[in-house]
Amino acid sequence: MAFTFTVNGRDHLVDPPGETRLLDMLRGLGYTGVKEGCSSGECGACTVLLDGEPVCSCLIFAHQARAREVTTIEGVAGDERLHPIQQAFIDVGAVQCGFCTPGVILSSLALLRCNPDPSEKDVREALSGNLCRCTGYVKIVEAVLEAAKRLKKGGGR
Ligand code: FES
Ligand code: FES
Incomplete structure (x- = not known):
């Protein structure tokens, strides 16, 4: 129907x-x-x-x-520029092949909307359902924490 x-x-x-x-x-x-x-x-x-x-x-x-x-x-991105989470992933070098990246960014977005000041543990928990074969997660976690900082400073949505 x-x-x-x-x-x-x-x-x-x-x-x-x-x-x-x-x-x-x-x-x-x-x-x-x-x-x-x-x-x-x-x-x-x-x-x-x-x-x-x-x-x-x-x-x-x-x-x-x-x-x-x-x-x-x-x-996720605005008309003119990337979302701060996307930009942080690029700046920190958290994207390799990119296959996992859309899902990781959407999970990160949901996390930061409900918890704008997450700990590393919070980020790892929120992303526990998103597997990445390339990065070892260190850069991904770093990027989400960096995005949280930027969003707190008023850099986003
Ligand atoms: S394709 Fe849906 S969880 Fe892997
Ligand atoms: S960047 Fe390749 S699977 Fe995550």
Whole structure:
């Protein structure tokens, strides 16, 4: 049955087959920043925010997004510049192959919205569902802590 939902502030009318995953619907709509890794809820590459909460879009049916708001990595930056979290990832050198990065940044965004002053432990916990094969996490954690500092100084959203 057709329904509407919102992605990054834009309404979409969709009518996906019953067992379509949110991951596939989003990618089919062009939100290819949503990555598919394990397809089983283990890697976090497919993370999006559903009404502000990080979820694995490979584990959610498309129809579960009915009348809800999804945020993908495409909706994180402003028109003119990157979000402070994205900028911190670049400045600190927390991106290698980049496959995990959209999911990591969305989990980080959800963390910093509810905990603007996280400890290293808080960051590691918040990102525990996002696997990265490249970085060893040190730079990722550093980038999130740096982003928190910048956001506190008034550098973001
Ligand atoms: S692809 Fe969804 S958690 Fe790995
Ligand atoms: S940067 Fe390659 S998987 Fe994280």
